[in-house]
Amino acid sequence: MALRIRTTSLSSYNGEAPQSAKSEAPKYELMSALATLLEAGKYSDLTIICGARRFQVHRAIICSRSGFFDGACSNPFREAETGIIDLSEDDEEAVEHMIHYFYHLDYLMRPRTHSRRTSRGASPPSSQPTSPTLRRPRRKLNLALVEDPLLAQAAAANSYNSYNSYAPPAASNPLTPPAEEEDDFNFGKMPPDSAIEMLDSWGLESFENAELADQEPDLSQPHLIVHAKVYAIAEKYGIVGLKTLARAKFSSQLSVHYNGHELPDALAEVYDGTVDSDRGLRDLVVQVFRAHPEIARRRDVEGVVRETPGLAWELFRLAWGMPV
Structure with a gap:
């Protein structure tokens, strides 16, 4: 899954927000939540064992994609009663990649060597401290601490109240739906840095922090x-x-x-x-x-x-x- 945003061409939108980028946000929100479910193991109701490895997974995700796992969990077998499936006879690395695929729709990928921010070119070093209104601190979202990973991430993304300032999240219920935001931004009159900050306010930056942003197949080494x-x-x-x-x-x-x-x-x-x-x-x-x-x-x-x-x-x- 890759999302590419060319910052050098934002001025060509002539005041219209790039709808394609915003339409991709729900997809990345879902993929980020699935990745966090695997990483944290929250709501897990099934354990897959392979050698010394234990994978905390979810029946709804695993069984809906494989007839074998569906049969093991929906019939009166020992696996259905114990919630444990032993795949120790299989190759451990292959099992790991299989489970990774269930939650990421891919496996054995590597992050790209560039990012949206570095693609504009490195900024010259400054002797003055960076103002907190110009650089927001990046936050690593931990969706395992809340009840609903999807809604919680949307609420976290909404806590960035504007594109050039950072406001701490309000002490409210994490399941509170985010307030609606206006769409009529004039990108043509924005400097590149401000336009990127605006894109980040849509939540795209949080997906990058969740390690889902830019990946590519690894062909440099034989696999x-x-x-x-x-x-x-x-x-x-x-x-x-x-x-x-x-x-x-x-x-x-x-x-x-x-x-x-x-x-x-x-x-x-x-x-x-x-x-x-x-x-x-x-x-x-x-x-x-x-x-x-x-x-x-x-x-x-x-x-x-x-x-x-x-x-x-x-x-x-x-x-x-x-x-x-």
Whole structure:
């Protein structure tokens, strides 16, 4: 999930607030609340165990996305009675990424190296102290301390009463709905810093503090084995979206690291961790051998082919021009 706001083009709005940015706010509000639920474990009614790890999760979120977990919790099984599901037979890292996906709709992402504020260029150092009316203190929202994470975050965002000053939140019920604000801001007459402060008053800054703002896939390091394991666990537990995502990530990684050191182990993971009829990752492997036949001459790859009959058979058919 990424939200990009170009501060250099705010003057082009000619007095009209960017409605697209405001329309994204509810989505980021929801994703921020879900992330906080996983981090804090509040309202958890289900525990997933994998080795020494314990994950405090929520049946409404987990069971609605997986037929396996739905069946385990809705039928007269021990897991439904104890509220504990033991996945210690699965790969611990794959289980962690699976649970992360349930709450973030993604996994194995890295924050971008830039942010909205730094994209304008660094400001020259000043010898005078910064006025509190020009720089508001950033607050890390802890939604686990209130009754309703969604409404509480909206109330916290509303406590920033204006775009160039900070007012402490009023001592009121955290569930009190925020007051309505006017929409007719003239961005064309605002300096860039003031325009950014106005955008922050909509609550977008609080989402950035919740570590949901700008993320991108990490292609700098090979993660072929991880994506193959996540794909396998998604297939095992019937998580269609995660399976599709893991395949896309594996494909992106394979296009970059097809000649990397992880390739032999990734090949073994693909053919040992999935059934023969599942062509999701196997077709990608065949395609990379077709596009880069030289990798078949690597001695480490040759060793895996000798020990993996399924891969050896498909490469044999590929070499003879037969359909795979």
